């Protein structure tokens with residue numbers, strides 16, 4: 115205990131506030147520092163209860179309208195994906211694509227990595243976050259892990275995999291139809307590499323794994339811990355990198371090829387519960403990424419981890435939630451105290 119330091123800095127902004135009859139206003143700002151990466155996340159209590167300033171409510175009628183307008187052209191709808199999507203070599207996948215229930219996996223036409231697959235998540239063109247069931251996600255993650263296993267078997271140099279999702283346009287999705295994006299590369303991406311490097315430095319300093327220490331620490335503090343699902347621990351991020359960030363850590367698994375049906379079900383179950391909570395908070399758009407250590411070894415300093423965040427709500431002419439503060443300064447705004455979010459999430463797990 116005590117190896118992980120939840121550091122924060124405080125600063126004060128002082129100005130005459132027209133909303134308070136020109137009185138001198140003093141606003142205390144808390145800057146939280148991520149214990150591993152030192153990423154900064156800023157909270158101004160003055161914004162508490164004023165979510166609508168940063169995240170105006172979802173326009174559900176607009177969303178329905180966009181779904182109707184795009185359904186006819188969607189390459190994932192009906193049987194269009196069977197002819198409109200590329201296929202892998204039959205050496206890797208005998209059928210060229212992987213299928214399971216309503217889920218199908220095939221190559222991205224415009225890849226950004228040696229292995230870049232798209233997973234169609236269900237036949238329905240449009241779902242709200244609370245309509246993405248654990249069963250559907252379980253099928254999607256099952257084919258994802260199977261694809262990593264088979265692709266790595268044929269191409270052993272492709273060792274760094276992530277499972278990712280953009281849900282709805284504000285999260286970067288080009289289509290409304292729910293889908294996953296899987297990446298596999300010979301080397302880790304920017305943030306993936308940072309996690310591996312910082313995790314190794316922590317391991318060398320402390321002789322233990324940051325991720326298992328973090329889970330123990332969050333469990334003992336309790337204020338951000340949400341639930342344990344099998345060997346996955348779910349909690350809110352101390353210094354979130356996006357709105358309402360939820361994390362999960364698989365404390366006994368360092369890479370995806372160590373996963374079996376249990377880990378897959380745990381991820382599907384936890385995400386579907388989190389998405390129900392997001393929906394009830396009236397958030398409609400999200401991203402998630404699940405990271406793995408290199409699949410050809412079991413790193414003592416790394417554990418598989420999930421990051422799930424909300425993005426700007428779907429509405430006409432939505433304003434991005436990723437502006438200079440996030441995109442260039444690499445900080446983030448805390449819209450809701452992670453401790454308050456965790457208390458709310460407990461009702462869903």
Ligand SMILES: [Zn+2]
Nearest residue numbers: 188191239291
């Ligand atoms: Zn569709």
